[in-house]
Amino acid sequence: MTHAGMLKVTAIGEQEIAITRDFAAPRRLVFDAYTKPELVRRWLSGLEGWSMPVCEIDLRVGGAYRYVWRHLQNGAEMGMGGVYREIAAPERLVATEKFDESWYPGEALLTLELVERAGRTFLTQTMRYESREAREAVLKSPMEEGLVGSFDRLEALLASGLGSEA
Amino acid sequence: MVMRASAPDRLDATFAALADPTRRAILARLAQGEASVIELAEPFDMSQPAISKHLKVLERAGLISQGRDAQRRPRRLEAAPLAEATAWLERYRRFWEGRFRQLDALLDVLQDKRPPRKSTKA
Numbered sequence: 712m713t714h715a716g717m718l719k720v721t722a723i724g725e726q727e728i729a730i731t732r733d734f735a736a737p738r739r740l741v742f743d744a745y746t747k748p749e750l751v752r753r754w755l756s757g758l759e760g761w762s763m764p765v766c767e768i769d770l771r772v773g774g775a776y777r778y779v780w781r782h783l784q785n786g787a788e789m790g791m792g793g794v795y796r797e798i799a800a801p802e803r804l805v806a807t808e809k810f811d812e813s814w815y816p817g818e819a820l821l822t823l824e825l826v827e828r829a830g831r832t833f834l835t836q837t838m839r840y841e842s843r844e845a846r847e848a849v850l851k852s853p854m855e856e857g858l859v860g861s862f863d864r865l866e867a868l869l870a871s872g873l874g875s876e877a
Numbered sequence: 878m879v880m881r882a883s884a885p886d887r888l889d890a891t892f893a894a895l896a897d898p899t900r901r902a903i904l905a906r907l908a909q910g911e912a913s914v915i916e917l918a919e920p921f922d923m924s925q926p927a928i929s930k931h932l933k934v935l936e937r938a939g940l941i942s943q944g945r946d947a948q949r950r951p952r953r954l955e956a957a958p959l960a961e962a963t964a965w966l967e968r969y970r971r972f973w974e975g976r977f978r979q980l981d982a983l984l985d986v987l988q989d990k991r992p993p994r995k996s997t998k999a
Contacts, residue, residue: 718977720970722892728969732977736984743987744980750987754979843889850965 725843728850730836738825738832742801745823746770751778760784772798776806793818801825808838815848817841890938891962899923900931904940904954911944911953 718732734741744750748766755778756763765779777792793807802825809818820839825832840846894900903917918928932952935941939958944951 718970718974720966720973721896722966723896724893725889730970730973732973734977734981734984736988740984740987741980744983750983754976754983847889850969 722846722850723837726840726846728838728840728846730834730838732834732836734832734834735830736832737830738827739801741825741832741834742804745804746800756780765790770795770798772796793821796820815840815845817845819845819849890934891940891958894934894938894940895959895962897931897934900935903928903931903935904959907941907952907954911951913949913951917952 718730721729721731723729744754746768748768751768752763752766756766760783761780762783763778764781765777767778768774768776770776772795774795775792776795777790779788779790781788788811790811791809793809795804795806797803797805804821804823806821807818808821818841822835822837822839824835824837826835827833838849840849899921902921906912906917906920914925914928914932917932918925921928932941935952936943940955941952942955944953
């Protein structure tokens with residue numbers, strides 16, 4: 712497995728959360744992984760017990776994207792989407808983000824910045840929320856607790872079986 | 878859960894307080910035990926008013942409080958709000974770390990130039 716970069720999360724000012732992380736790949740690939748539906752599915756769909764029946768991306772300024780996850784057992788759906796505001800492949804992407812049943816008020820603005828050095832990609836992902844209350848709701852979200860557990864289990868699966876999927 | 882009315886302000890103040898390296902160092906020092914302003918100013922090569930300013934920020938965030946000794950007025954660490962704020966950031970971090978590990982795996986596969994997996998219908 713490639714050496715994973717360190718992930719740092721910082722709360723900035725009143726409304727933002729920034730994430731930095733580096734990846735052992737050129738930024739063109741990372742940008743593709745964020746913007747091509749067939750690739751997005753492969754790292755955002757990975758919740759155990761959930762499928763991702765909808766993953767649509769209209770990659771142009773003003774174009775929309777939409778993701779829906781469905782729980783395999785109870786059929787519950789979780790949807791989110793937004794509109795692209797800026798596209799500068801492969802270095803910068805700005806899009807709005809809103810969950811169908813949002814636990815935070817308003818919509819968020821996601822800014823993705825990719826810098827490439829010596830074949831590695833240094834990613835900065837900034838989420839700007841409409842208010843500090845919204846940012847707090849995100850940070851306190853109990854939903855994440857559940858998601859985190861699922862992702863942990865999935866990681867174990869991926870580690871043992873990636874590349875041998877049917 | 879009962880939230881104090883000032884909680885949102887306090888959390889915000891906590892993040893602002895933690896953003897500064899001097900204030901983080903002060904908290905690290907206080908984690909070892911209470912200390913007066915003079916004692917706190919020593920290792921930082923800073924004037925007492927400058928340190929007092931940082932202490933005020935930390936106090937407002939609820940991260941430190943003043944001890945009873947009226948003469949020394951020692952400051953001490955209030956652990957709960959700090960733990961709260963860092964726990965939230967940590968949970969958020971873990972959530973994204975999970976996603977990004979999958980992205981790592983995907984990027985590995987892409988660079989091995991294996992054919993992309995056909996997305997299967999759920």
